Amino acid sequence: MTNVILLGPPGAGKGTQAKTLSERTSLTHVASGDLFRAALREGTELGMLAKSYMDRGELVPNEVVIRMILERIAQPDCGAGVIFDGFPRTREQATALEAAMGEHHNQIDAVLYLRVPRDVLLRRIAGRQTCKTCGATYNIYYFPSHRPGICDACRGKLYQRSDDSIETAEHRLDVYFEQTMPLIEYYQRQELLHEIDGQREISLVTEAMLHALKINPELTAPPKE
Numbered sequence: 001m002t003n004v005i006l007l008g009p010p011g012a013g014k015g016t017q018a019k020t021l022s023e024r025t026s027l028t029h030v031a032s033g034d035l036f037r038a039a040l041r042e043g044t045e046l047g048m049l050a051k052s053y054m055d056r057g058e059l060v061p062n063e064v065v066i067r068m069i070l071e072r073i074a075q076p077d078c079g080a081g082v083i084f085d086g087f088p089r090t091r092e093q094a095t096a097l098e099a100a101m102g103e104h105h106n107q108i109d110a111v112l113y114l115r116v117p118r119d120v121l122l123r124r125i126a127g128r129q130t131c132k133t134c135g136a137t138y139n140i141y142y143f144p145s146h147r148p149g150i151c152d153a154c155r156g157k158l159y160q161r162s163d164d165s166i167e168t169a170e171h172r173l174d175v176y177f178e179q180t181m182p183l184i185e186y187y188q189r190q191e192l193l194h195e196i197d198g199q200r201e202i203s204l205v206t207e208a209m210l211h212a213l214k215i216n217p218e219l220t221a222p223p224k225e
């Protein structure tokens with residue numbers, strides 16, 4: 001079993017890379033933001049609560065995120081290992097994850113930190129478009145879909161996240177620098193951190209990530225269906 005954390009600011013490419021990595025390995029993609037957005041679509045209390053923070057670009061309170069993630073990784077499809085995307089984002093979340101994993105004789109094996117400069121991040125966030133149906137991600141500046149507003153993969157409708165406006169994105173980046181950046185040093189001290197240049201093109205970033213993970217033989221196991 002292998003567990004990997006993708007660490008990096010909003011717009012760094014965590015979701016894009018996690019999707020590909022999960023297709024190319026036996027690991028399951030778990031994205032805290034996606035779980036909140038799914039909860040909101042289902043109209044649950046969790047979704048409504050999360051939305052009030054997400055819309056302002058603030059972090060959802062630790063205890064809420066932690067509970068949701070621990071429930072998610074207890075599901076059977078996470079048995080072969082997890083790619084964490086967007087979690088942990090604070091020291092408290094990191095500690096809670098470690099404690100929960102320790103209870104199951106499990107651990108974090110690697111943390112891949114995607115480094116991208118701020119001006120590039122803002123452009124990526126402002127241009128991000130996501131498919132309502134299959135979750136595929138496009139970018140109006142870098143990877144537009146062939147037909148505007150329509151997903152190439154499934155013909156679903158593309159939408160822009162309401163928290164991807166420039167003002168909210170600026171604030172999310174500030175929140176990242178203040179609350180999440182300390183995790184870089186935290187995982188460095190644990191000798192888990194691999195720094196990846198996230199500014200290169202998508203496929204090269206994927207290769208760099210797989211290379212960083214190659215030290216772990218379980219990842220070379222055939223991918224799931």
Ligand code: ADP
Pocket residue numbers: 008009010011012013014015016017124125127128129137138139140142143198199200201202205
């Ligand atoms: P995150 O999950 O870290 O917020 P995403 O994976 O959603 O980031 O990517 C943010 C935006 O940037 C998306 O529109 C995506 O298509 C685009 N993107 C991702 N990786 C790259 C890359 N290496 N080069 C250019 N654009 C990228």
Ligand code: ADP
Pocket residue numbers: 009010011014015032033034036053054055057058059060061065085086087088089090093163172
């Ligand atoms: P991005 O990858 O572009 O930063 P996410 O989808 O990961 O966006 O997160 C969107 C929003 O969901 C965050 O701005 C925050 O409000 C909330 N969120 C997601 N993950 C966490 C987390 N681990 N802790 C607190 N809030 C979170």
Ligand code: ZN
Pocket residue numbers: 131132133134135136151152153154155156
């Ligand atoms: Zn689609």
